[in-house]
Amino acid sequence: MKLRWLLFGVGGLLLALLFLLFLAVVFLQTAAGKGFLARQMESLLSSGAERQVVLEKLDGFIPFEIRLDRLEISDREGSWLKGEDLSLRWSPLALLFRKVHVYELSASSIHVDRSPLSSEEEPPAHFSLPRLPSIVVEKVQISALEFGKSLLGSAAVFSIRGGASQETESAGLTVSLLIQRTDPGPETTAEVVAVMSGTQPELDLKAVLREAPGGWLARVMSIPHAGKLQLDLEGKAPLETWKGDLRARAEYLGLLEADIGVEVGDAVLFELDGHMETAASLVSPKWISIFTPRVSLGIALRLEPSVGLSLDRMAVAAPGFNLKASGDFRYEGEKLQGALDLNIPDAALLGVPESGPAQGRIALRAGVTGTAEEPEADVSLTAEDFAMEDMRVDGMQTAFHIAGSPGTSETGRVFHISGKGSAEGISNLAGKKQPAMSFRWAGEAEVIEKGKTTVRTLTVDGFDTHLELEGWLDPETMKASVSSRLEMKDLKSIAALTGGDYSGQGLIELQLDSTEGVAGAAGTVRGELRGLGGLPAQVKSLTGEHVKLTGELALKERSVFAVPSMHIQGSGFSMGL
Numbered sequence: 285m286k287l288r289w290l291l292f293g294v295g296g297l298l299l300a301l302l303f304l305l306f307l308a309v310v311f312l313q314t315a316a317g318k319g320f321l322a323r324q325m326e327s328l329l330s331s332g333a334e335r336q337v338v339l340e341k342l343d344g345f346i347p348f349e350i351r352l353d354r355l356e357i358s359d360r361e362g363s364w365l366k367g368e369d370l371s372l373r374w375s376p377l378a379l380l381f382r383k384v385h386v387y388e389l390s391a392s393s394i395h396v397d398r399s400p401l402s403s404e405e406e407p408p409a410h411f412s413l414p415r416l417p418s419i420v421v422e423k424v425q426i427s428a429l430e431f432g433k434s435l436l437g438s439a440a441v442f443s444i445r446g447g448a449s450q451e452t453e454s455a456g457l458t459v460s461l462l463i464q465r466t467d468p469g470p471e472t473t474a475e476v477v478a479v480m481s482g483t484q485p486e487l488d489l490k491a492v493l494r495e496a497p498g499g500w501l502a503r504v505m506s507i508p509h510a511g512k513l514q515l516d517l518e519g520k521a522p523l524e525t526w527k528g529d530l531r532a533r534a535e536y537l538g539l540l541e542a543d544i545g546v547e548v549g550d551a552v553l554f555e556l557d558g559h560m561e562t563a564a565s566l567v568s569p570k571w572i573s574i575f576t577p578r579v580s581l582g583i584a585l586r587l588e589p590s591v592g593l594s595l596d597r598m599a600v601a602a603p604g605f606n607l608k609a610s611g612d613f614r615y616e617g618e619k620l621q622g623a624l625d626l627n628i629p630d631a632a633l634l635g636v637p638e639s640g641p642a643q644g645r646i647a648l649r650a651g652v653t654g655t656a657e658e659p660e661a662d663v664s665l666t667a668e669d670f671a672m673e674d675m676r677v678d679g680m681q682t683a684f685h686i687a688g689s690p691g692t693s694e695t696g697r698v699f700h701i702s703g704k705g706s707a708e709g710i711s712n713l714a715g716k717k718q719p720a721m722s723f724r725w726a727g728e729a730e731v732i733e734k735g736k737t738t739v740r741t742l743t744v745d746g747f748d749t750h751l752e753l754e755g756w757l758d759p760e761t762m763k764a765s766v767s768s769r770l771e772m773k774d775l776k777s778i779a780a781l782t783g784g785d786y787s788g789q790g791l792i793e794l795q796l797d798s799t800e801g802v803a804g805a806a807g808t809v810r811g812e813l814r815g816l817g818g819l820p821a822q823v824k825s826l827t828g829e830h831v832k833l834t835g836e837l838a839l840k841e842r843s844v845f846a847v848p849s850m851h852i853q854g855s856g857f858s859m860g861l
Contacts, residue, residue: 333360334401349373359401367394383420390425397432419457421448428466438503441467446476456481470496485523492516497535511535517544524548530558538562542581551588553596556581578602591615595622604628611652618656625649631670644670654688661686678709696733703727707746722746739766748774763798764805770794775813787817788829796837805839828855 329337341353355367369392378385426444433439446461465472493515512535519528542558584596594612611622626648654660664683682705691698704726723746744751755766772790796807811833835850
């Protein structure tokens, strides 16, 4: 008896639940029910001013068929996505069998005007590929997917057709997709067929892209004159350690062929190793020996969610140079570090046809540390046994240190720059040694984002001379000021450069200030020569051993140099202009 009443109770409860479910389904077919559901979905999908979702005219036999006249998503800056005539036909009952069965997913138009404002959500601490349920998407069709110009820099409209199905886990997930440009403009077509199968998923992927000259993708990539674009990607391997072959060609730029790999675990590792051929018509004759016929390259990028992004390696090798780089960026504290090495083993490949080939070895080193707010960089350039035209230098070294700081709202970012360098063993290739075999320089400068660029000090010592210079430039008004002092300790070193044989000492001081931005400037010059020797007798009788110089200088209309006044006085003459 008790069992009978228990069965009656359970059966009655089930009937009541089914009756309530039936009433809910019936209610959702009414205008009031659909309006209620739309408001609840808007509330669930929205998030204050950060994300506002509007659904207009929800219709269809809910939940089996859902139609929506209009969808709009906005943020603090307004609407960024709009959709019209959206439709979903699916089988909710399939969820009882752990399946997702969609008969049709379509939209007459989707307009993406711009990117949404970024959210401050933390990235997931661990990334792994999801275990997919059995999925069937019989038809996907978007008649017009429109990208606004502010999104990627070039507007275009595409149609999308395709589908995805996974009847059973053993049969795998098959995805097919066809994307075609439909608005007036050069043709762009992309087709993708992918099959993922197995308990340890294996991905078999084939992707093809073709674009006519001057197409949308070329404009987005800022290569509008690249000609025809072609891309082929194919590979079959386990999804978590996937590998494939990539071939990309731009008609007037060149060719890239590479093996690529994607490894997914706690981090996502992307690797590319291959070669690139640059179109000969694109390369200046003086660089053609460096960039053609083939440049090999290798790249490895690592993304660690919630940790950071790393460039594990980058290597580029060509006939004329070798480049290596690495670095990483950490989200916590926005810390960064990186290194770059560039070696040119034979500078002859850099020769300019008019001046003849150069010789020697060149190396560039750069390193970055600090944070995004306060970065620091060290850059050095060295050259050994370097020669060009009729000059040769045994060794040259240049080094810079750059330190950035946030500054204030009035100044913007501030960069402090210091540097020094030297050149040793300077000689004339014709065989005549220079009197001074070296020179050295050092300087400090400050660059203010919303203010002046100031050269606090610049000194150069060499050829028995000492130069001091300081000044500033205001980029907003283009006004500037510069002062310099050149001390010549022995004129023999300067005269030797021109083949002369004079002696003595000299001093020149110059002050120049802009009057009309870069268009005009005015200043003064003062100088003297002492202990002059080696001059022809006729000249020596006029100048004596001491000559003084004073005058005014002017620059007008950017290129007209004028001398409003000048006075030169020696022991035997006095001349004014």
